[in-house]
Amino acid sequence: MKTPPEPPRNPPPGNPLQRRDILKTLGLGAAGAAAAAVLPAGDVAQAMESPQEQLKTRYRETEHVKRFYALNRL
């Protein structure tokens, strides 16, 4: 079962102001603007993991993973 943490279920549709703010924060040029148009809104600082968190190990050898390995040995 997937049990992700709390962030808002459905972020409100981005409004132009926030979007522009994101662009400013990230220092993106005009080139990025088109794609950013559909970026979800929200507090960017909060939405990012810390650099340490970003590099942490995500893998765990769970029962699920062990089963996968076992089936590959058949």
Added chain:
Amino acid sequence: MARMKFLCDSERCIECNACVTACKNEHEVPWGINRRRLVTLNDGKPGERSISMACMHCNDPPCAAVCPVDCFLQTADGVVLHSKDLCIGCGYCFYACPFGAPQYPRTTDFGSRGKMDKCTFCAGGPEPDGSVEEYQKYGANRLAEGKLPLCAEMCSTRALMAGDGAILADIYQERSVRRGYGSGAPGWSTAYGRNERGSPFAPGGPGTGGA
């Protein structure tokens, strides 16, 4: 510590595209973006072999080396991730990648190709694990849920494997010994370096046809 790797056993791969479709399903990847794809050699001729290809999450990834905005990062377990917030869509990583992994929403000779997209080893991105933002930009984060990339988990013939590189190498070696020959684990040496020592049947080993 476990190092995440992909291994495609071309003796098993039947080009069924389950991996490609599982990827589309899990991450809702839009039409035209192919994080994973099948490559077939000698199509329709004796010796035909197929391999499933995606970002291999290389040691010393060349994409990261050429990125002008330094948007790549490699996690402690070897997964190469990137920040779509930083990416400027220049396309350099595409030229650097030996596997053709980076994908772009736009095709253009000039200007931005849009935010680069590629396989994340089902490990999401720089946003908090399992967050809606992470899903929207990078897709599911199965690794954080204690699972492996869905492409490998669903592979029809157990050709495509993903997970701890040491365990995969061991499984592959078992298979090669059982068969009495190796057939190469395509891309393995390119991504993770040559294996000159150890069993000749290990992936990348001299007895497996190399690659």
Added chain:
Amino acid sequence: MLVKRSSAKTAGNKRSGLVAALADTLESGVSRRGFLRRSGLAAGGIAAVGALPGAMIRKAEAGPILPNVEVVTRKNVCTHCSVGCTVIAEVQNGVWVGQEPGWESPINQGTHCAKGASVRELTKGTRRVKYPLKLVDGVWQRITWDQAIEEIGNKLLEIRQASGPDAVFWLGSAKFSNEGAYLYRKLAAFWGTNNVDHQARICHSTTVAGVANTWGYGAMTNSYNDIQNSKALLIVGGNPAEAHPVSMQHMLRGKEHNRAPFIVIDPRFTRTAAHATEYVRIRPGTDIPIAWGLLWHIFENGWEDKEYIRQRVYGMDEIRAEVKKWTPEEVERVTGVPGAQVRRVAEVIAKNKPSTVIWCMGVTQHTVGTANVRALSILQLALGNIGVAGGGANIYRGHCNVQGATDFGLDVSTLPSYYGLAEGAWKHFSRAWDVEYDYLKGRFASKELMEAKGIPTTRWFDAVLAKPGDIDQPSPLRAMMCFGHGGNTVTRMPDMVKGLEKLSLLVIADPHPTTFAAIKERRNGTYILPACSQFETDGSRTCSNRSMQWGEKVVEPIFESKDDYTIIYLLARKLGFANEMFKHITVEDTRPVPEDILREMNRSCLSIGATGQSPERLKMHMKHQADFDKITMRASSGPCAGDYYGLPWPSWGHPEIRHPGSAVLYDTSKHVMDGGGVFRARFGVERNGVSLLADGSYSKGSEIEDGYPEFTMAVLRKLGWDKDLTPDEMRVIQAIGGGGAEVDNVSWQTDLSMGIIRVALKHGCVPHGNAKARAVAWNLPDPVPIHREPIYSPRPDLVKDFPAIEDRRDFRLVQLARSLQFKVADSDLRQRFPMILTSGRLVEYEGGGEETRSNPWLAELQQSMFAEINTRDAEKLGIRDGAWVWVYGPEDGSKAKVRALVTDRVGGGTVFMPFHFSGFWQGESLRGNYPPDTDPIVLGEPANGVTTYGYDPVTFMQETKVTLCRVEPA
């Protein structure tokens, strides 16, 4: 880049009969400049890109799994092929949001192919039919369910009144659950016709007829998993790497673990052949010569299993006589395979036992389909490979429930469970259904028609177009009720279109509109009812290996769709026989309860042992999948201990006696209560003074240590075992026998108390008797399989040596064969159509393909219809890879415009086309004809637009694998 949605224009189909078409020269109706202009437009389905989001960063609402919302996991079964892969669905707020691997399934163990990995999309339903539709003057109108059922019902009753019940063709589906299939067959019976059929007709009807006539039952003998026990694999006319990818998991494990030779015999170097240790390329349509060629070496070298043949096979000497003709030189002359290779393969399969033979539609879809099947069956009998783990005839069925739909009687020649149509069969079911036999008889136009085989789906349009005198029923077909069936999977589509045009009523019940809806010749009298998929209802389905799996409803039927049970009930109610039909089936609101339907099946389908698979047991198996062994498929612990997964039939007797099912059919090494078996005594006990019963062979623990006939009261009495019957059982038997001498004739098949079965099992005997398998099946047109050239033979020089059967009548229609074949051979057709056309499957799509071509994840993988053309042929014809070409067929001026795929996958002179496409017709798009927003993403020319006449005499299976064609650059 969108494909132009202009209303398509079909090239003027001149109404010309089949034979007239032979004299017809090619029509060049369309100018070449026209093609060029169009070819620029239609870059396949890439067109659809425009409609899909272009950036990877998606809209906020698209993220499937929502945080902090409960995730419910449900288990169902993939709705595509017959492997039966478990699908694990994650559901939030009633929406299917994630698909996870089901490690525990003994069959797929978490794996999927592209189709299985894509099934979640089905319930998103972007291209689904959303509400009932009616075609009014060429325009689709939305109507309510009430209006639809009312109008359809009234029209059906009007047709019945004017033309009799046989004027309606009830086409069911291998996509039904078992319960849906059974209910639909019952619906046809209560309506009063045997014109009820489904896809088995066009995929494996010849397999069912062929193997049932050889050893008793029409099904795969072993299982996909069991192939891991094989020491050699021989795959003939099958491409599991594309059609049944997950089966390859078991096959490749067998190949690796046993270092088993893996031999592929096929005209095409398939993706399966790419993994073969030996590939044998035959000329299409020469399966019997290659089988007899292998057997020639086996007999010549004494490699056959002589003791097995003596004990368990009838008539092998007659086979020897025929095989003697197939010397290596003769085999090479006819098949093109070098003698040394045939010998090598023969030796490999004879010396690496148990060896298994696997076949698919490359064997079955021929004018000699049944004979092909029988030849391969006889090959396995000669080697003693039937009834052995690791051996067997592993016949890969097509759709997810084609085995079950066949078993439960969606067939013009039988009631459920292969009881046939004779009076005894009707009486059995009138008892099981608790209605008077005379009531059922009264529903039919006559007793004669009640007991006569109906019109098969390969020929329904011939039955529409027939003149009243040419058809053996009171009226040609006037209405078609088409549930879950594509229109492009049957040959001779130009004639099909004409038939469609003439129908007064066409009803399509399907999640997708199907090819039938897009045929522009119809402008009125067509209805589309949105049927839901099997993920939106519950029920059991039977995989190829006879395991039944219970699928759990994942989500409620989407939009206004309804499940098959409900639609069938609504029709029955409108037609006025719901009370009789649902006498013992609970109906909640308007939905019959599938568990109740299965219980009725368990009570009545004795003859295949579909009695032990109660809904409770099936659900328990799904829940405890992890307890089953991944090779033997047997549970060693848990509540299912001792059972084989899915209780593969036969699972004899009442569920309470806990028969474990039979993983390997006819396996004498096991006790019958352990899944053991023997060949079925179905054809009497003696022929021309020779016993047909087994000789000294019997299943382990049998109290009769020899062959024995099927069990009846008379047999029980002779053995003194009638005393073992309980008074309750005896009472039922007396009632069925009517009290008098007839009681002796009550058999294991008709004894609704299942007492006779119980007693036979108690003594270690198999209820159906213990006979020899028949190498000679005297009731078939060719008792010993003999080679016959296809109707459109590419070798006219061989036609006189190997002529088709004589023209004949069957299934209420005329069947042309030899006269047509000779006419073709004597004409200059071979010069005008110099290439062989064959067809087959692709991994991305399934069946008629509408459902899969509507799924963007799959559609993206295969965006255009194509024809494979050999490299040298392409060079000669000036055809580039990827260029547009016209493929012309020899009948009706037929043609198809497709892309060329230049490859050595096909041999010189052979063209291959996949059959999953439709929505284009002779170069024109039909996109505008689909109801709005239901047109599949990818459209293409149907291969069957250019296929031709030719039918198997036993089942009217169509010939799709050999015809002639010409290819020209477009």
